[in-house]
Amino acid sequence: MTGAPPDITPRLCRFLADRTHDDLPPEIVDRTRHLLLDGLACGLVAARLPWSELAVEGTLAVDGAGSATLWGWNRKVTPMSAALLNGTFVQGFELDDFHPHGALHSASVVVPAAIAAAESRGGMRFDEFLGALALGFEVGPRVGIALGGAKVTIKGWHSGAVFGPFAAATAAGAVFGLDAAGYESALGNAGTRAGALMAAQYKSMVKRMHHGMAAQAGLHGAALAAAGFVGIENVIEHPYGGLASTMLAEGDVGD
Numbered sequence: 001m002t003g004a005p006p007d008i009t010p011r012l013c014r015f016l017a018d019r020t021h022d023d024l025p026p027e028i029v030d031r032t033r034h035l036l037l038d039g040l041a042c043g044l045v046a047a048r049l050p051w052s053e054l055a056v057e058g059t060l061a062v063d064g065a066g067s068a069t070l071w072g073w074n075r076k077v078t079p080m081s082a083a084l085l086n087g088t089f090v091q092g093f094e095l096d097d098f099h100p101h102g103a104l105h106s107a108s109v110v111v112p113a114a115i116a117a118a119e120s121r122g123g124m125r126f127d128e129f130l131g132a133l134a135l136g137f138e139v140g141p142r143v144g145i146a147l148g149g150a151k152v153t154i155k156g157w158h159s160g161a162v163f164g165p166f167a168a169a170t171a172a173g174a175v176f177g178l179d180a181a182g183y184e185s186a187l188g189n190a191g192t193r194a195g196a197l198m199a200a201q202y203k204s205m206v207k208r209m210h211h212g213m214a215a216q217a218g219l220h221g222a223a224l225a226a227a228g229f230v231g232i233e234n235v236i237e238h239p240y241g242g243l244a245s246t247m248l249a250e251g252d253v254g255d
Contacts, residue, residue, distance in 0.1 A: 008146075008237045012139070013183035016170060021131030032134045038097055039090050039107030040071070046092020047072025051205040055088050055212075068119045079116040083168070083219040086112035087212030094208070102141025103150040103159035106167055108211035110136035113168035113219040117175035120223070124175060132174035140167025143236065143243075152247050153198055161196030161210040162247060166236075168218020169225075176226040188231025190221030191243055 024032075046052055047070075056073065059081050066078030071086050090096050090108035097107050114132050118124050144163040152159050169190035173183050193213075200207035225231060236243045 006234065006237060009184055009187060009234045010180070012236075013180045013187065016135055016139070016174070016183045017178070017180040019131070019135060021127045021134075024131060024134055028134055029130060032130050032137060035097055035107050035137060036111055036130070036133060039111040042091075042093065042096040042107070043071045043086055043089040043112075047089045049092050051208060052085075052089055052092055054205065055209060056085055059085055068116045079120045079219060079223075080216055082116040082119070083112045084209070084212045084216040086115070087215035088209045089212075091208045091211045099141040099144065101149050102144030102163065103153070104140045104144050104163045104167065105160050105211055106137050106140050109140065109160070109164035109168040109215040109218060110171045112212065112215040113222075114171040114175055116215075116219050117172040117222065121175065129175070132171045135174050136167045136171030139170040140164060143167075146236075147244055147248055155247070156198050157247060158196040158198050158200065158207070158210050161214050162194045162243075164211055164214025165190035165194050165217040165221065168215045169221045170218070172219045172222035173225065176222055178222065178225055182225045184233060184235075185225035185229065185231035186218075186222040188221070188233060188235040189224045189229065190218045190231075191235040192232055193217040193221075194243060194247075 060077065063078055063081045066076055068077055068079040068082035070077045070082055071089055087108045091105060096105050098105050110133055118129055140163050143166045144159060150159055152162050166187055169186040173186040178186060196210040196213065234242060239245055
């Protein structure tokens with residue numbers, strides 16, 4: 001990232017590791033609740049759309065039953081499929097929440113990843129769960145803003161799939177109780193999958209799945225980190241192959 005400090009990702013991860021649900025101001029808790037409800041409502045409304053049904057059929061043909069909830073289907077699937085498909089459902093009508101500067105539909109990546117993570121660990125207290133969501137809602141758009149928001153779409157990348165893995169990995173990482181090093185691995189594991197092609201908006205169904213793919217990448221990245229699997233260090237600012245240096249040209253970085 002040109003002209004930026006070389007330790008952006010570690011500093012972010014130390015911030016995340018030092019936060020708890022008790023640090024959240026009441027207005028942030030209230031906003032988080034509303035985003036959670038909006039994401040769940042959008043997902044349930046779109047769970048039985050024709051393209052959602054095809055996504056379920058095609059995914060479960062290769063990844064079957066598990067312990068996580070498939071919204072609106074009265075069945076259990078693997079956490080990985082739950083994150084992918086539930087995130088796809090939230091984007092089903094493309095009427096879910098949107099951060100215009102971060103260029104991200106945050107709930108479609110944060111909520112499915114966090115719920116699948118919580119179900120995989122057998123549940124958690126709701127106030128702690130809200131805290132995990134709040135961190136994901138904070139990180140995703142901030143990463144997007146720092147990288148110029150929707151500017152990445154000019155180059156043909158889908159911004160939600162670029163920034164979404166970071167939001168999802170943060171929320172799932174909080175559910176798994178990661179420390180600073182764990183968060184850095186989670187972001188590195190998830191961030192290496194950042195990216196999806198904007199050509200998906202032409203005559204395809206897959207654009208709706210991009211945020212679900214980001215949710216799945218974030219969940220998996222955090223689970224890998226929780227197991228001790230080391231991800232890319234300094235994934236945002238690494239000068240070669242980092243998120244910023246790969247996605248952006250000179251002068252494109254935001255504040």
